[in-house]
Amino acid sequence: MKKRVFVTLKPGVLDPQGRAVHHALDGLGFEGVEDVRIGRLVELDLAGDVSDETIGKMCEQLLANTVIENYRIEDTPGTGE
């Protein structure tokens, strides 16, 4: 069973990496980019009996800094189920 965890900065938290990418895209001549935010994607390959609740605990304890970051757990679409 594959699960994806998205870890993103909470709204309002400054994202210097996203700002740098935004600036670089402008510099390369790409137009129409209004905002860029960078997050992490954690792809977990799990034995079948791991619940979303357990994955939530992994996020709270290790994968995300819940002071400044949100996390979201999703099934991997298409493959791997």
Add this chain to the structure above:
Amino acid sequence: MKKRVFVTLKPGVLDPQGRAVHHALDGLGFEGVEDVRIGRLVELDLAGDVSDETIGKMCEQLLANTVIENYRIEDTPGTGE
């Protein structure tokens, strides 16, 4: 218009960050984790007229190292369309 770009290491490319997370999850007592891979998530807030082809060019030129990384462009589900 919001788009998400996932940048992941190609299969077979060593992922030390994922291995470290896997090891740490084991150390915290989580069972059933078979593999962990870490990638980047780039959330782009775009003017309406930016095509997926243009986003592909952004990936090729800046967002992904296509020697060792794959990228995938997705619409943001639910919100922001």
